[in-house]
Amino acid sequence: MKEHHPPHHRPREFGDGHDGLEKRPGRERGGRGPRVFAPGDLKLLLLALIAEQPCHGYDLIRQIEGMFDGAYSPSPGVIYPTLTFLEESEMILGDAQAGKKRYSVTHAGQASLTEQAVALEGVRNRIDVSKRSLRGHERPAQIHEAVHNVRHALQLHHGRWNPEEITRVSDLLNQTARAIVDGANPPEEATA
Incomplete structure (x- = not known):
């Protein structure tokens, strides 16, 4: 049986429909701003x-x-x-x-x-x-959207934060943060 949602309770459409990521209109230049x-x-x-x-x-x-x-x-x-x-x-x-x-x-x-x-x-x-x-x-609009998508994914999380899941998600987020910083300031590559 197909689930029916009133218009204000319908699941949000995400990105292109395949990646699970949300596109939010109105946050580009000229929107409310940060x-x-x-x-x-x-x-x-x-x-x-x-x-x-x-x-x-x-x-x-x-x-x-x-x-x-x-x-x-x-x-x-x-x-x-x-x-x-x-x-x-x-x-x-x-x-x-x-x-x-x-x-x-x-x-x-x-x-x-x-x-x-x-x-x-x-x-x-x-x-x-x-x-x-x-x-x-x-931040460029694409980065702003990506940050929003991370927040949204955390909100959609099943809510069962056992120690392993806390470690997995925090490690993933911290690795991403380090990769962003390292990409902005690439370490000097050793010459061999």
Whole structure:
């Protein structure tokens, strides 16, 4: 019996239909452009910036803009709801002064930062990558699609991550990363 899917639940068509890889329209030049923050990155970054020095929302926007050398500036419509979330989560405290809230980190926020130190370093590394991309060193569309396909393949994974499967997939991804770096910087070949 053939399975029927409503239009919004149909399996996606992939690449040419034979390779299992997805083609996504609208990501070429003129599309939305590169995503600057991964889910959760902005919350963690704002928490870290506030822990470094209590400040207002506008100051945070300027600090983030500085991190991107002016190539990106988060909108107030992104910053202030995130600050509200952090405040409601009791990670930061907002103190209204002359109509403007000055945010400071709480003990819970500081503990969260300590727990997420590795993740915060990842956020800062992704900012460096995004900064280069926003300055015009964007990946070609084909590479962008290939990266998306790797993410998609991981999402389609059966979900049974036993130790052998974790090792197999992580080794495969790490070998690919090394091959990309080595191809960009080929080692000097020994002359025989």
